[in-house]
Amino acid sequence: MSTTLDIAMTVNGERIARRVEARQHLIDFLRLDLGLMGSHAGCEHGLCGACTVRVDGRIVRGCLVLAAALDGATVETIEGVSDTGEIRDLQNAFIARNACQCGYCTPGMLLTAADLLASKAEPTREEIREHLSGNYCRCTGYHAIVDAVEAVARQRNGKAQP
Amino acid sequence: MKAPPFAYLRATSLDDAFRLWSAAGPEAKLLAGGQSLIATLAFRLSEPSALIDISRVPELGGITEAGGAIRIGALVTHAQLGASELVRRHVPLLAEAVPLIAHAAVRNRGTFGGSLAFADPAAELPACCVALDATVIARTRSGERRIPAAQFFTGLYTTALAADELIAAVELPQARPGERSTIIELARRSGDYAMAGIAVRAKIAGSTLVEPNVVFFGVGDRPISAGRAASALAGKPAAPATVAEAQAALGGDLDPPADQHGTPEMKLHLARVLLARALDRLIGHAGARAA
Ligand SMILES: Cc1cc2nc3c(=O)[nH]c(=O)nc-3n(C[C@H](O)[C@H](O)[C@H](O)COP(=O)(O)OP(=O)(O)OC[C@H]3O[C@@H](n4cnc5c(N)ncnc54)[C@H](O)[C@@H]3O)c2cc1C
Ligand code: FES
Numbered sequence: 026m027s028t029t030l031d032i033a034m035t036v037n038g039e040r041i042a043r044r045v046e047a048r049q050h051l052i053d054f055l056r057l058d059l060g061l062m063g064s065h066a067g068c069e070h071g072l073c074g075a076c077t078v079r080v081d082g083r084i085v086r087g088c089l090v091l092a093a094a095l096d097g098a099t100v101e102t103i104e105g106v107s108d109t110g111e112i113r114d115l116q117n118a119f120i121a122r123n124a125c126q127c128g129y130c131t132p133g134m135l136l137t138a139a140d141l142l143a144s145k146a147e148p149t150r151e152e153i154r155e156h157l158s159g160n161y162c163r164c165t166g167y168h169a170i171v172d173a174v175e176a177v178a179r180q181r182n183g184k185a186q187p
Numbered sequence: 188m189k190a191p192p193f194a195y196l197r198a199t200s201l202d203d204a205f206r207l208w209s210a211a212g213p214e215a216k217l218l219a220g221g222q223s224l225i226a227t228l229a230f231r232l233s234e235p236s237a238l239i240d241i242s243r244v245p246e247l248g249g250i251t252e253a254g255g256a257i258r259i260g261a262l263v264t265h266a267q268l269g270a271s272e273l274v275r276r277h278v279p280l281l282a283e284a285v286p287l288i289a290h291a292a293v294r295n296r297g298t299f300g301g302s303l304a305f306a307d308p309a310a311e312l313p314a315c316c317v318a319l320d321a322t323v324i325a326r327t328r329s330g331e332r333r334i335p336a337a338q339f340f341t342g343l344y345t346t347a348l349a350a351d352e353l354i355a356a357v358e359l360p361q362a363r364p365g366e367r368s369t370i371i372e373l374a375r376r377s378g379d380y381a382m383a384g385i386a387v388r389a390k391i392a393g394s395t396l397v398e399p400n401v402v403f404f405g406v407g408d409r410p411i412s413a414g415r416a417a418s419a420l421a422g423k424p425a426a427p428a429t430v431a432e433a434q435a436a437l438g439g440d441l442d443p444p445a446d447q448h449g450t451p452e453m454k455l456h457l458a459r460v461l462l463a464r465a466l467d468r469l470i471g472h473a474g475a476r477a478a
């Protein structure tokens with residue numbers, strides 16, 4: 026039985042094919058094999074959310090998914106959604122409200138916040154906190170992050186800023 | 188930490204899964220959503236020779252209605268469970284449980300079958316399955332076995348599954364008219380495994396609980412049916428004196444081990460608080476309906 030295998034997937038719109046070690050998780054694959062350093066590994070066992078990326082359109086914990094299991098999948102990282110401009114407003118609001126400090130949690134926070142806003146146009150602060158509850162931030166105390174997400178929701182709905 | 192080396196084999200059908208699994212030998216493990224397994228491998232709690240990825244086996248997916256029951260395939264993710272109209276209508280306890288399980292990113296991959304097979308004593312779905320009198324459909328290469336949920340969980344992270352058996356699906360009876368259910372838990376951070384939790388199902392006649400099933404999680408080595416508390420409640424109006432009697436009876440039902448969350452006394456206290464809150468919700472639901 027071989028501990029490596031060949032996989033192909035689409036990453037940020039680009040088709041890639043690589044041989045991977047079966048035990049390698051998606052974040053190490055993105056960082057070490059593809060050089061995409063925007064996805065972060067914090068705890069590597071599912072607790073912190075720093076590794077949040079999109080697989081087939083849904084957010085997942087990249088540290089809990091094997092690259093090997095994603096043959097044929099579509100993966101989007103913070104680099105991809107930054108390039109498309111999809112979350113430019115969220116990124117700007119994070120900067121404006123100091124919701125991004127050391128930046129370690131930020132890519133995961135942004136993708137998780139984008140996921141919430143895609144399914145709920147105007148979440149309450151409580152709902153924002155609930156949806157982000159799986160993402161740790163050691164810097165901001167969360168308040169600024171909730172402010173930023175709330176501001177973008179209102180902005181997208183054409184409402185005045187809180 | 189990094190996982191130890193292992194081989195990876197992807198099954199494309201149920202037959203294929205059994206063939207790969209038996210060829211890979213006893214050190215191989217099944218991989219479903221990976222939301223528990225990959226984390227335990229990162230801790231090197233086990234060193235499997237191979238992972239058999241069953242996540243693309245079509246026979247193990249899907250939610251269907253059949254003969255008064257709802258059948259939930261082992262690969263149904265927590266997110267799919269929460270989004271299912273069939274589940275919301277016929278097994279509302281499961282729909283209510285979903286937001287309590289982990290976080291959105293974990294719910295997008297974690298599966299029903301994986302949760303039951305992993306058998307974490309603080310997990311929601313095993314407790315719901317016991318409260319709902321669910322049946323686990325276990326499959327081997329040669330056949331199928333039906334295991335009542337109450338007999339499926341045999342201890343800490345252990346189940347009645349044989350070494351060559353997998354979970355194919357779970358069957359749940361559809362909620363009958365007049366039936367009410369609820370699930371409540373206490374956790375330090377939303378989405379974390381519960382310090383203590385309760386799943387209750389009963390028929391409500393007026394304010395009387397008929398045939399209540401009271402199941403706790405996070406307070407034992409597996410989901411615990413609180414039979415004494417249920418007897419104290421059965422057939423009586425849920426008045427404060429009855430609730431107090433049921434809370435007292437929990438002392439005979441539960442023997443919580445100390446864990447990272449606290450002492451046995453604290454856990455028993457939390458269980459009593461949860462019981463009162465759950466009954467309040469059940470009767471509240473019934474009251475709201477009657478009004
Ligand atoms: C941060 C975090 C928080 C979490 N919080 C909660 C929580 O609050 N409540 C909760 O219930 N869970 C929680 N989980 C766990 C989550 O629900 C998992 O999805 C679930 O426990 C396992 O499902 P899986 O599909 O990921 O299984 P896997 O991780 O793939 O497998 C787990 C085990 O089950 C076996 N297995 C898988 N499928 C089958 C099958 N069909 N037949 C036989 N054996 C099988 C595997 O071999 C393995 O031993 C959490 C996980 C994380 C990372
Ligand atoms: S690195 Fe994946 S959750 Fe922490």
Ligand code: FES
Pocket residue numbers: 124125126127128129130131161162163164165
């Ligand atoms: S900004 Fe530093 S961890 Fe969140």
